[in-house]
Structures are given as structure tokens and as C-alpha cells.
Amino acid sequence: MIYFYAAMAVAAWLFLVGVYGIVTSRNLIHLCLCLVVVQASTYVLLTAVGYRPGGIAPIFADVKQTDKAVDPVIQALMLTDIVVEATVVALLLALTVQIKKKTGTLNPDKVNLMRG
Amino acid sequence: MRHPGRMGIFFTGAAAVAALYALSAIRLPGPEDVRGEYMRIINGECVTFRHVTDAVTAVNFDFRGFDTLGEEFILFVSVMGTLVLLRQTDAKPGAWAPDALSPGRAVGASDALRVWILAMTGPTVLFGIYTVIHGQLTPGGGFQGGVILATAPLLLYLAESFDVFRRITSHRYLEIVEAVGAGAYGVIGLLALFRGREFMANIFHLGKGGNDINLFSGGTIPVINAAVGIEVTAGFVLLLYAFLQEMLERKEAGS
Numbered sequence: 363m364i365y366f367y368a369a370m371a372v373a374a375w376l377f378l379v380g381v382y383g384i385v386t387s388r389n390l391i392h393l394c395l396c397l398v399v400v401q402a403s404t405y406v407l408l409t410a411v412g413y414r415p416g417g418i419a420p421i422f423a424d425v426k427q428t429d430k431a432v433d434p435v436i437q438a439l440m441l442t443d444i445v446v447e448a449t450v451v452a453l454l455l456a457l458t459v460q461i462k463k464k465t466g467t468l469n470p471d472k473v474n475l476m477r478g
Numbered sequence: 479m480r481h482p483g484r485m486g487i488f489f490t491g492a493a494a495v496a497a498l499y500a501l502s503a504i505r506l507p508g509p510e511d512v513r514g515e516y517m518r519i520i521n522g523e524c525v526t527f528r529h530v531t532d533a534v535t536a537v538n539f540d541f542r543g544f545d546t547l548g549e550e551f552i553l554f555v556s557v558m559g560t561l562v563l564l565r566q567t568d569a570k571p572g573a574w575a576p577d578a579l580s581p582g583r584a585v586g587a588s589d590a591l592r593v594w595i596l597a598m599t600g601p602t603v604l605f606g607i608y609t610v611i612h613g614q615l616t617p618g619g620g621f622q623g624g625v626i627l628a629t630a631p632l633l634l635y636l637a638e639s640f641d642v643f644r645r646i647t648s649h650r651y652l653e654i655v656e657a658v659g660a661g662a663y664g665v666i667g668l669l670a671l672f673r674g675r676e677f678m679a680n681i682f683h684l685g686k687g688g689n690d691i692n693l694f695s696g697g698t699i700p701v702i703n704a705a706v707g708i709e710v711t712a713g714f715v716l717l718l719y720a721f722l723q724e725m726l727e728r729k730e731a732g733s
Contacts, residue, residue: 366508382488421617428522445621453560
């Protein structure tokens with residue numbers, strides 16, 4: 363039981379640290395990586411929720427089929443999470459490239475695309 | 479910190495989130511008390527009814543196949559978005575001509591590094607294909623294997639040059655291959671409608687089951703896995719291509 367709360371606490375810590383990084387970021391690439399940290403918190407949370415005491419991996423290639431495995435639905439959800447993260451980060455980095463080109467700076471405080 | 483107001487807002491919000499999170503986490507039922515019916519059913523029956531040993535792949539490409547279709551199109555759309563963003567260039571006309579892109583060797587590639595990378599490229603491709611086609615048996619699948627496959631051209635870029643990278647990843651065909659991979663998933667899902675079943679139903683022959691489960695077991699699952707593998711490989715190579723192209727263009731422009 364204690365590991366469950368430990369994992370929940372780690373997830374909360376990763377989330378808050380990542381958001382802190384985003385808030386105080388002085389560099390857009392650093393900001394993208396902080397977002398990756400925030401997303402890592404969802405992996406920890408999902409793994410903790412899907413875990414069962416004494417459960418094995420839900421793969422029955424080498425072991426006899428059993429229902430004493432961890433939740434495969436949650437694991438599939440996490441796989442989706444990882445794929446989406448990778449593509450979102452690629453998109454954000456492309457936006458960063460464009461911002462650097464247009465404004466000449468990567469500091470989010472100095473980026474000002476509005477021209478009156 | 480130059481933004482005391484911003485930090486104040488952050489710490490107020492963070493404290494509120496932490497408090498609410500702790501409150502809800504304590505009230506959650508513990509893992510011992512969770513009775514996930516889907517977990518029990520899928521873990522208990524995926525070998526019997528779908529002839530696959532990897533329950534996660536069975537969820538992703540069969541029981542929850544419709545969601546993974548959406549996931550695949552998220553990948554597809556964000557690759558397209560990245561390409562569009564990186565192509566919005568204010569470089570002078572002619573900068574895209576092949577002559578402008580001959581940067582020679584990648585920086586700092588020693589002979590030892592080049593030989594070792596070239597030796598590892600073949601095994602990388604093999605491992606990627608292995609991961610894709612064994613998706614329904616062992617951990618792996620189209621998404622994971624596709625990313626591994628996409629690193630093979632990148633290794634060639636590190637060992638040789640961007641010209642080599644571009645020669646083996648001809649841009650125009652890659653886009654077609656990516657679209658075909660993405661479309662094949664939807665087409666396999668639609669095939670079920672012609673057989674009078676629901677969308678994404680597993681209509682193909684399930685192949686050998688029990689203790690004889692092999693690469694061809696699982697009906698539509700290995701076919702969809704292969705389609706996803708093709709799409710992910712092409713998509714990630716396109717991403718790498720776009721970023722490298724962008725980088726070299728800036729080098730040419732001297733910025």
C-alpha cells in the first residue's frame with residue numbers, strides 16, 4: 363500500500379517541478395523539456411494505478427496465461443501517452459525554430475510577435 | 479526573480495493543486511481493492527480469443543483499436559504540422575536546390591565512430607523489423623519498432639553525410655509511404671463493415687492458437703501493427719529530415 367502513495371507522491375512532485383520549470387523558463391527549448399517532465403508524471407501515475415500487488419507483466423509468451431497480471435488497459439493507455447508526447451514535442455520544437463527565426467530570441471519573456 | 483507576481487500565482491496554484499491531489503489520492507481505493515473487470519477479462523482471455531500473447535498489443539490494436547486509429551492520426555497530423563512549420567522559410571530562392579546542401583561529413587565523426595556506426599546500421603534495421611512483427615507476441619509493436627527503424631538513416635547521417643541521408647530517404651516517396659501506412663489502418667477497420675461486422679472488428683483468420691501462437695496469429699493485429707510500423711518509420715524519418723534540412727539551411731545562411 364505504501365508504494366502506491368509513494369508513486370502518487372512522485373507523480374505530483376514531477377508535475378509540480380515541471381510546471382515550475384515552465385513558469386520560470388528563460389529558454390523555449392528548456393520549456394519544451396519541462397513539458398516532457400510534466401508528462402513523465404502521468405506515466406508514473408498511470409503505472410501506479412494499473413499495478414497490482416504481485417502482478418506480472420501482461421505478456422504470456424513465456425508464462426502460462428493468468429489473470430494475476432497488471433492492468434493491460436492502463437499500459438496501452440500509457441503507450442498512447444508516450445507516442446503523443448513525442449509528436450507534440452516535435453511540433454513544439456518546430457514552433458521554437460520559427461520563433462527564433464522571426465524574433466531572434468529564445469527567451470519567452472522577450473518574444474513579442476504582436477506588432478501594432 | 480523578475481516576476482514576483484508570476485511566482486505568487488504559481489505558488490498559490492501549486493499549493494491548491496497539491497492539496498486537492500493529496501485529498502483525492504487518499505480517498506482512492508488501494509490496488510488490492512481495485513476490481514478492473516476489463517483487466518480480468520483481457521488478461522484471462524486474450525490468448526484464447528485473439529491468439530496473441532501480448533495483452534497490451536491486443537488492447538491497443540483490437541479491443542481499443544478505434545482509439546489507436548485516433549492516436550495514429552495525431553502522429554500523422556503533427557508530423558504534417560511540423561513539416562509545414564519548418565518549410566515556412568524566408569531563405570532566398572534557390573536555397574532548396576541540392577547544390578546548397580552539400581555540407582560534407584557530419585562534425586567530429588572519427589573513423590572509429592564511422593566504422594562502428596556502419597556496422598550497427600544493419601542490426602538496427604533488423605531489430606526494428608523484429609520489434610514490429612513480434613508486436614503481438616512480446617513487448618513491442620508498430621510504434622516502438624517504427625521509431626527504432628527511423629534511427630537507422632540517422633545513424634547513416636552521423637557516419638556519412640546529409641547527402642547519404644537524403645539519398646536513402648527520398649522525400650517525395652516517404653510522404654506517400656507515410657500516407658499509405660496511415661490509410662491502411664483505416665482501410666483494415668472498414669473491411670469489417672463489408673463483412674457485416676462493426677468497425678475495427680477482428681475479421682481475419684486468427685491463425686494458430688494455444689501453444690502454437692506464431693507471427694501470423696492474431697488476425698488483423700499483426701497486419702495493423704505492420705501498417706503502423708510503416709507509418710511511424712516514415713513519419714519520424716520525415717521529422718528528422720525536416721529538422722536536419724532546417725539546420726543545414728541556417729548553416730548555409732551563416733546564422
